[in-house]
Amino acid sequence: MTEATTDVRADMRSFLEENFLYMHPNVELKDGDDFLAQGIIDSLGFVELVEEVQTRYGLTIDDVEITEENFGSIDAIAKFVSAKQS
């Protein structure tokens, strides 16, 4: 785990806590947990999440990139952001 992906994980966790996790006080979200399966984020929430990732890291994200593989969990986002930045 590089320093950069650690930062992305921390950024995402605080974004999720502020915007989604407060609705699920009993859920302890791990970095590998699937947002959809856990019911943490729905399709409308993903729009906010994608906008956050675009703005925060200055990325341009294409339609077909918004998949479970890239946005399904904190780990997935960290990997995706690091690949896009390199």
Place this chain on the structure above:
Amino acid sequence: MSITSIAEDLPGWAQRDPDRTAVIVGDRDVSFAELDGLTGRLAAGLREQGVQRGDRVGLMLPNGIDAVVAIEATLRAGAAIMPINPTAKHDRVADLLRRSEAAMLLCDEGSAAEASRAVDAVDGVPCFSSLGQLSSDAAEPHEVPAEADLAALMHTSGSTGGPKGVMHSHGGLGFVTGSIIEYLELGPEDRVLNLLPLSFGYGLTHLLICLRSGATLVLEPGVGLPGRIVKLLEEREITGLPGVPTVFALLLTLRGLAERPLPDLRFLTNAGAALPTPALEDVRRTFPNAELYSMYGQTECIRTCYLPPDQLDVRPGSVGVAIPGTETWIEDDEGNVLGPGETGELIVRGPHVMQGYWRDPEATAPRVREGRTAGERVLASNDIFRTDEEGYLYFVSRRDDIIKSRGEKVPPREVEEAIHADPGVHEVAVVGVPDRLLGEAVHAHVSAKEGIELDPLALKRRCAEQLEDYMVPQQVVIHDQLPRNNNGKIDRLLLAQG
């Protein structure tokens, strides 16, 4: 000509073209023959468990192959489906089971906890969370349901009273299925991508029209991560995409979608709520090769009208004309038929009009009225419309205070009750506020009892524990006191201005 029952569609195709793909869920392609087999075994199992003709079976299932099989098997067993939103909480589920005197509840692992609490509260309703447990190799039921037999009991919310169970017969659903197929010109070569819940009338119709026309239904649990939807449109060569404004708004946020040719996509449909004109233009720009059908309907008759796509440029705000085989007109409060430009209540005539509200003659009487010919029933829609000179319909307003969010009906009173259950709440008013993605967002305005400090997040969580997902307010705003209008009532209009 008799109206074919919707229970005959699947076995018909299984016999004529058994290997044709009926339903695609994820990577799984299910042929008509396989679906027919699964349906027959579950129908036999339902009968073995005591489900009889005319019984109501609650179906609390997310979109998936199990939901499809459960719907078809219930119909084949001669019983009526009672769709329940899989995110419903136990109190609501118990209430629906009680009201309908349901014979059984089918759920899945995800909804099993709420379902089992619900059946515990309602004595004697068996509940199964795995269809495999129920399926049987015994002989499946063979009799074809009669046209007048109850096929579906679909609950809808009003401003007052509890949920009302809309009754649709096999004949009525069969008729509306055929009518929709006719104007969409749907055929066996079509592949319809359905993201809408099958527990929602608009979602359910896509299963019915595909099984009748021989089209393939590509079924997804929802929009989820929308990159997947784009891939499905391309890889599964989707020809038809039904949506509500929220689905289209989500797709329009995607970068690059408008540049994709999508040569197979020939039609889009919108219902549930109107697409605002700018969104309508964006949808057409994003999908230039697809025709867009603006439609309007209500649970009480499934589908009322549609705008033929060639009329979209001529009258973009219209929801069109009555669906094939039916008739509509507009009346004033005295029952006089109104002319072009005049506003009044939309009246609907046709075999798709509901049989009535389940065991509720008082609620039924004002909505299902005697028609022009003896014994005929027409539906008073409770929605205000006008027509233009050529008779095309325009939605004007609702008569009730229902909020339309994500295309679904949110009764403010139910959300208010959930919030009022907090002992610190003095007053609450829930209103709909225009929203880019949701159509209307649900906002709750709350004041506290003296000396109490309320936590808006705790109130939101309380709603999430009691209500279906789409009813949970996006915002809870705490006020010292709620604003009043000149009559001294809470000023909802002011609050709705956001």
